[in-house]
Amino acid sequence: MVVNGFDPIYLDYMATTPVDESVAEEMMRCLTMEGNFGNPSSATHLYGWRAQNTVKEARELFAASIGATAREVIFTSGATEANNLAIQGAARFYAKKGRHLITTTIEHKAVLDVFHSLEKEGFSVTLVQPNSDGIISADAIAAAITPQTTLVSTMWVNNEIGAIQPIADIAALTQQRGILFHVDAAQAMGKVAVDLSQLPVDLMSFSAHKVYGPKGSGALFVRDKPRARLIPLFYGGEQEQGLRAGTLATHQIVGIAAAFHRAKLHAVDDLNHIRRLNAIFLPGLLALDGVTLNGSFEQRVPHNINVCFQGLNAEALLMSLPQIAVSAGSACNSAEEESSHVLKAIGLSDLQARASLRFSLGRYTTEQDIKRALEVISLEVKRERDLAGK
Amino acid sequence: MYNEQLLAYLHKAVAKPVWPEGTPGVFSVEVGTKESGVWIKLCLYIKDNTIHEVRYRVIGGGYLIATVEWANEFLTGKSLSAAEALNAKGIVDALALPPQRFYCAQMVVDAVMKIMRQAI
Incomplete structure (x- = not known):
């Protein structure tokens, strides 16, 4: 070219x-009159049933690719929305328990800016520094925890320097201390092994377009047992268990599921x-x-x-x-x-x-x-x- | 998206060896500091009130390099009185510099004006 x-x-x-060509082809099949274009929430006709079934299968495929269950997947417009839903949603839900939050200085703006906005709502935020290799240690997180801490949020793979954070260590710490743990995994899928059945993380954000999937498609993993509770960002429907109102974008959901499946396969x-x-x-x-x-x-x-x-x-x-x-x-x-x-x-x-x-x-x-x-x-x-x- | 004019001057920039100190007819100035990452050393060879050749060293972004090269083309062959017409606005317009890069034009003008004061 x-x-x-x-x-x-x-x-x-x-x-x-x-976008991977086979992913694009699968998405295309959900767009046109000849394809599976129905509204997955239309419960009264064949078009809706077909779309609903397609979303169900895509949800199961996506969940399997990250070691989660279908119920633990909330589809979003991307990792930015997933981060917002996780951080704002958890901070506000658990605000009565405490108003101290922890993140790091090397997060993406899609995380840092969310915490800055929460500071304006009266939350206090501690920003943990990495070492000179860009690694955040579990000890550094532990040192920042207070009795008021309700949420820790770190990225898995840094988008600028590629540093892989010790997520398992931090997850073990937060689990032991009874603090919710959110991970921004926008850059992780396809680069590190993602298996949430083995990792005690409560919330994890994903993006499709970093893994040969479409832009405008993401997901938030919300652990079911124990259930991480969130307050939704917006209202207008009962889709995604009431956590993400709005007509489900069948083609985008099929796209992220196919992209994640292929990322795991390859x-x-x-x-x-x-x-x-x-x-x-x-x-x-x-x-x-x-x-x-x-x-x-x-x-x-x-x-x-x-x-x-x-x-x-x-x-x-x-x-x-x-x-x-x-x-x-x-x-x-x-x-x-x-x-x-x-x-x-x-x-x-x-x-x-x-x-x-x-x-x-x-x-x-x-x-x-x-x-x-x-x-x-x-x-x-x-x-x-x-x-x-x- | 960078404009084509700017990129053309950036690509044209060549490091010719600067003249040794004390070379007759050569006037040199430095503007900015190496430590700040924004620095120009401008050397003009002036004879019979005419700028015969421009050589330079530059540390900085693509806008600065392109601006210095543009000034090289503008100044070479001009009389000192004609060279005095150089001004920041003219450079900004010629290269369509965005506001946050106006300083590149000003640095080049400062360097040329300092040399003019030495030469006249």
């Missing part, structure tokens, strides 16, 4: 993934493929002058390579390499240039954060992509070092 004169290389799989092959590519790409980048890895070498998913081009500016690299699709270590938009809060939390300076790029590998990345990327990055880094007089 040639776009704007370039043959682009997509290395931004942690931002989003393309987990080993996908992981081996990514590890093989990582073993070429990471050493290739680190061999360049002044390039260092951000985060842990070991406790990270191989899909993520976040590196600092010491002394350079990531934005200049991004602009000069239009054929490579990657993310900067800073969140730039038209109004501001703000360094990544995650990179700063693991000890990088503003300058180092602004010199960092996140490459992320996926199912469709090829060895040729990696080699081409290394070649052009190497040339551009040399040009910019020369321009800087270094």
Whole structure:
């Protein structure tokens, strides 16, 4: 594919993934007149029954792929909504028990902003710091717990540096202390083994579009035994056990279920493929002058390579390499240039954060992509070092 | 989405060797600091009231690099009086710089004006 004169290389799989073709086909079958387009809540005719049955099967497939039961799955519009429902819903439901909440400084905005909004409602929030590898220890969480704590929320796989958090350790701690535990697993599925039958987590948020499923589709796992209780975010129907009003989006639900099923089915092959590519790409980048890895070498998913081009500016690299699709270590938009809060939390300076790029590998990345990327990055880094007089 | 004009200047930027200190006709200034990650060293070779060549070093984002390269093209071959017409608004318009990058234009103008004060 040639776009704007370039043959682009997509290395931004942690931002989003393309929809798997077989997933797209299954979704398409739920959209048109010839397909399964009915409203799953229409209980009076065949179209509704068929759609209801399709949602039921998709729910069972999705639940099985994460080691949950069908009753424990609430479909949402994405991980952001799932995070909001989990955090706001739990904080408010258990507010009479206590108004202290714990999260970490390296969460996605879809979590951090929810906690900030709860602070305005009078909740107190403790933000736990990671170590320099970006890992949050169960001990650090334990130290933040007070008698008023009702909820702990951490991510499983960090979206910027790929750090894998010790979820099992934190879950054991929260279970022992009788505190609800929410995990933002938007980046986890397909990268780490997700089995909620073995993990005492109460609430877990998922996203479809990080796993070759559609955007606008997510889910919240709500443990049944013991039941995690939530106050819904909005009202207008009894769908999803009254926790998420609104007509069920059959095609989106089929999409996330099919994507998660395939992610589990292909987990080993996908992981081996990514590890093989990582073993070429990471050493290739680190061999360049002044390039260092951000985060842990070991406790990270191989899909993520976040590196600092010491002394350079990531934005200049991004602009000069239009054929490579990657993310900067800073969140730039038209109004501001703000360094990544995650990179700063693991000890990088503003300058180092602004010199960092996140490459992320996926199912469709090829060895040729990696080699081409290394070649052009190497040339551009040399040009910019020369321009800087270094 | 970056504009094509900006990208064209960014891609054109080349690090020519800067002249040694004391080279006759060469005037140099530095603006910004290396430590802050935003820095320009601008060197103009001026003879008979004309800027014959521009060389530079730059640390910063793509906008800054493109802006310095644009100034290189603007200044080369101009008389000092014509070069005085350089102003930040002109650069902002020429490269369609967004407001948060106006500083790139101002840095380049500051550097050129400092050299003009030395040269005249």
